[in-house]
Amino acid sequence: MKYLLLIYMDEAAMSEAEREHCYGESAQLAQKLHTKGQFLATAPLHPVATATSVQVRDGKSMVTDGPFAETREQLGGFFLINAQNLDEAIVIAAQIPGARVGTVEIRPVLEVAGLPES
Structure with missing residues (x-):
């Protein structure tokens, strides 16, 4: 099953150096998940001031x-990510560096017929 792990945090929770370290740790986690066939996508977002x-x-x-x-x-x-169940998704979410300073919300993804395959 696919799960979307949404990372919420106060934008001021990390210094720029801490944020860069977080990106490195996140890339390592993505590589680890990729080797297990669980990785689908990840990306940090620009600051909320750029939102529309x-x-x-x-x-x-x-x-x-x-x-x-x-x-x-x-x-x-x-x-x-791909995970067998919510318990496995929780284990993965706990490894996301942002979980140490913010919150990771786990949402199962609905499979909808007719969408393009990746």
Whole structure:
């Protein structure tokens, strides 16, 4: 089953040097997961100040700068993985460096017919 591991943290939780170290650790985890056939994708995100939100109401698009929700922790990146079950996904999520300073939300991915295969 596919799981999306969403990494939330306060953008000020790490210095630039700590963030670069985190990227290195995340790349190592991605390589480890790849050798086990569990890796699908990962990426850090640019700061929340670069976000743009789109809503469509009554057929009209509303575009605003910034994230949809104002919160202390922002979505900072993600891993998309294959895991046998939630327990295995939890073990992987606990290895993500961002879990040490933020929160990793685990969401099972719905399989929808008709989507392109990767």
